[in-house]
Amino acid sequence: MSRKVLITGGTGMIGTRLAEMLIDAGYEVALLSRTPGNGRYRSFRWDPLAGTIDEAAVPYADYIINLAGSSVSDGKWTQERKREILSSRLAGTQLMARELATGNHHVQAFISASAIGIYGDQDDRIVTEETPPAPDDFLAEVCRQWEAAAQSVAEDGIRTAIFRIGIVLSPEGGALVPLARTVKLMAGAPLGSGRQYMSWIHLDDLCRLFIQAMEEPQWQGTFNAVAPTPVTNKEFTETLAAVLHRPLVLPKVPEFGLKLVMGEMSEIVLASQRVSAEKTLQQGFRFEFPTLREALESFYGEQ
Template sequence: MSRKVLITGGTGMIGTRLAEMLIDGGYEVALLSRTPGSGRFRSFRWDPTAGIIDEAAVPYADFIVNLAGSSVSDGKWTQERKREILSSRLAGTQLVARELAKQNHHVQAFISASAIGIYGDRDDQVVTEETPPAADDFLAEVCQQWEAAAQGVATHDHIRTAIFRIGIVLSPEGGALVPLARTVKMMAGAPLGSGKQYMSWIHLDDLCRLFMQALEQPQWQGTYNAVAPNPVTNQEFTETLAEVLHRPLVLPKVPEFGLKLVMGEMSEIVLASQRVSAEKTLQQGFRFEFPQLRGALESFYSEE
């Protein structure tokens, strides 16, 4: 049975790990890339902003995993940067949807990324997939448009579509954990802002296993939170990280105004409180290998 997966955004942190795990699982993998042929996987050329895609790309695939989008945590959110964050997600998703509307392919499922940023800052309220998106919030607006573009694949092309609202992805290779661990290792670790804001996180390998289960099992369709079942406050996160790294926490809290000064609006990523439920994902039968933060962190830093 042919099991070919096409990944958009496959050179990023999530896509790279997912490709490795898919290969280990007996799948064939190809990436959509602006510069094909530069990595270890087969790749097809595309340029989403120009609306260009190799016409052999979508017909290659049995499954498509759509992760393309410019990182929200690189650089301050200038107006231009914000446009890029939005357009890089929309253009890629719309381009794949356009190709899927043609009848010359055999794609069985479309898995698309979104983010828990859709909920905005919710204090300690537990949010589920039914919680309405935040108003007047840049990331929430991006996620809504991104999900609407992905949903178009389900509605117009009648392809099984699962959208995952991804939490803070933990990996020593990139993402939020790297700067946090660096400051703790330098003995400068401190909770950020009030420290009371909730962080809904997921181990990178659990996220990739979740995508793989969604490819294989037809009951996965609709929207799911991709977060571990035990969100923690920022203070708990920082304390657990310090314990796992065997470092003391020496500083008081990093004040909110200081973060805003350094990061601008991007400080929303670490200051917004998102206590996101994993219940729907658990009810689908997914089992987390790393349901607790300490175990997830120890999987990366147990040798430290």
């Protein structure tokens, strides 16, 4: 039985861990890359913006996991940066859809990333997969177009699952690193009002979720990839400080200060998103790290 997985965006934080876990589970892994051949996995060349891809890439795969997209948290959101955030997601997914539409392959499932940014700022309302995308919101519009591109794969009759990913926790990268750094320096403080909800997921749970969705035919459609216990930013900061055995000394970091430093990107930490994991749980997925404390202790518990 052939078990080959092709990952787009495989060199990022999620893709790197996912590839390791797939190998451990007995799969073969290949990456799609603009600069192939510099890692431990087989890789195929593609250039989404130019619309070019190695013609052997898609026929290689039994499964495709689509994570390609430029990081939303690197650098201020200039107009150029915003174009890149959108085009890097859209072009890769559209290119995959185009290749899959040719029918010259044996791909059994297409798993594509999206983000909870699609919901915009929702205050303390619980949002589900049925909640419509936020209007007039940059990240929501990016996610809406990204999902529409992935949806066109489903229209070609390939089982497609789209995951709206929350704040991914890993000591290797993403939002946790700067937050933990400030707490370790005893400069930790809630951000903005501190009341905004953060819907998070442990990196390993996210990778296990992708693998389960790849393997089991009932995963089809859109799912939230978040742990079942979202927390407020204040609770997040307090839990992190407790796990790191550091006091929280500062009052809140004011919203205008964050906007000054981060620009529009401050939306990522200031927008409140209280996202339901119910549909994902009903599919039979079990979180290894359902609570924030367990997740943070898995990274920092020994320190």
